[in-house]
Amino acid sequence: MPEGSRLDQQLEFLRVVDALKRIERMTRLIQLPGEITRRENSAEHSWHLALMAMMLVEHANEPVDLARVLQMILIHDIVEIDAGDTFVYDANAMIGKAERESLAAERIFGMLPEDQKNELFSLWHEFEARETAEAKYASALDRLAGMLPNAANNGGTWNEHKVTVEQVTRRNESIQIGSEVIWDHAKQWIERAHTAGLIETEVDRT
Amino acid sequence: MPEGSRLDQQLEFLRVVDALKRIERMTRLIQLPGEITRRENSAEHSWHLALMAMMLVEHANEPVDLARVLQMILIHDIVEIDAGDTFVYDANAMIGKAERESLAAERIFGMLPEDQKNELFSLWHEFEARETAEAKYASALDRLAGMLPNAANNGGTWNEHKVTVEQVTRRNESIQIGSEVIWDHAKQWIERAHTAGLIETEVDRT
Numbered sequence: 001m002p003e004g005s006r007l008d009q010q011l012e013f014l015r016v017v018d019a020l021k022r023i024e025r026m027t028r029l030i031q032l033p034g035e036i037t038r039r040e041n042s043a044e045h046s047w048h049l050a051l052m053a054m055m056l057v058e059h060a061n062e063p064v065d066l067a068r069v070l071q072m073i074l075i076h077d078i079v080e081i082d083a084g085d086t087f088v089y090d091a092n093a094m095i096g097k098a099e100r101e102s103l104a105a106e107r108i109f110g111m112l113p114e115d116q117k118n119e120l121f122s123l124w125h126e127f128e129a130r131e132t133a134e135a136k137y138a139s140a141l142d143r144l145a146g147m148l149p150n151a152a153n154n155g156g157t158w159n160e161h162k163v164t165v166e167q168v169t170r171r172n173e174s175i176q177i178g179s180e181v182i183w184d185h186a187k188q189w190i191e192r193a194h195t196a197g198l199i200e201t202e203v204d205r206t
Numbered sequence: 207m208p209e210g211s212r213l214d215q216q217l218e219f220l221r222v223v224d225a226l227k228r229i230e231r232m233t234r235l236i237q238l239p240g241e242i243t244r245r246e247n248s249a250e251h252s253w254h255l256a257l258m259a260m261m262l263v264e265h266a267n268e269p270v271d272l273a274r275v276l277q278m279i280l281i282h283d284i285v286e287i288d289a290g291d292t293f294v295y296d297a298n299a300m301i302g303k304a305e306r307e308s309l310a311a312e313r314i315f316g317m318l319p320e321d322q323k324n325e326l327f328s329l330w331h332e333f334e335a336r337e338t339a340e341a342k343y344a345s346a347l348d349r350l351a352g353m354l355p356n357a358a359n360n361g362g363t364w365n366e367h368k369v370t371v372e373q374v375t376r377r378n379e380s381i382q383i384g385s386e387v388i389w390d391h392a393k394q395w396i397e398r399a400h401t402a403g404l405i406e407t408e409v410d411r412t
Contacts, residue, residue: 007262021254055216148220
């Protein structure tokens, strides 16, 4: 394949993934007092997550290859361009998620030269499987990134959707697989939100 | 300094830089036919740029350390949180840019533990100086990222602000310092926009 043609394919892929800037997540931008911010999109979330990975790497449970972590993060949400963002506390929406995302990966990664298509599939599957040190750490930060604005925004989507302390804990406790230090800290956010009456335990509700 | 305190500083920095999602650039999201998209923000731009760096690294003039390129890109626009985005074709707005950005870097990078503050300053100065292979390549892609939506959006901000072929060329020809292959390709976008009557040369105007 001539050089020009590889570059054409790569640039077409880079044009198509611009659409990740249009995919809305549940979480909102961090608010100033009294402010209600817009929801964040998956492209800016991916940037924030990559920056988190870079700044917090000393807290990973195991040594990680930062370049691989960053690459995994940069591509981890691209399938949402076709499959949409799925709110993690919505059990119905989670049905069929894997199939929708596989089709999306086939179409979008499939635009690239074969070697890069395979590399992106490999990074994406590695992230989803959460088995390597890099994937455990990247996945821990993905959870942390979901918690950070909620902790900062008076309970945010936890409060908005009446999620319980137990649900938030179950959803996020796998952070400790990537970083015990970070999970110890994040647990305090949940406790603080509970103490402030922003989220309830299952016992509070009975 | 105890572990908890380092993590507190890092997380506070990560909360503050969330504001990069509020900084608007001139360029717009890539449009569908007939559509006028919103302007992109500097956080989602940083994601797109990092992904470009990852996908196009084979075209760099010199071998580069991808991890360093990605880190440079992830932090390169953070100073805009205080200093704002400066439209490159607005000569007046460019006045005082360096001073505004230095103050911003002092405040924002200054929130971090000393070693990380120094590392971020070093990455940022390296990017701005464009002397290392990594900075030349990262800077080339930053220019390319400005061109990509304009080339895709019928001339975009080039057309909107009546920028000339010569201005676009002068602004972007330093791409070749990072990648001759990419500049050869990007030049064709300018030629195509000119042929399509979307931008004029200085001669066209006389």
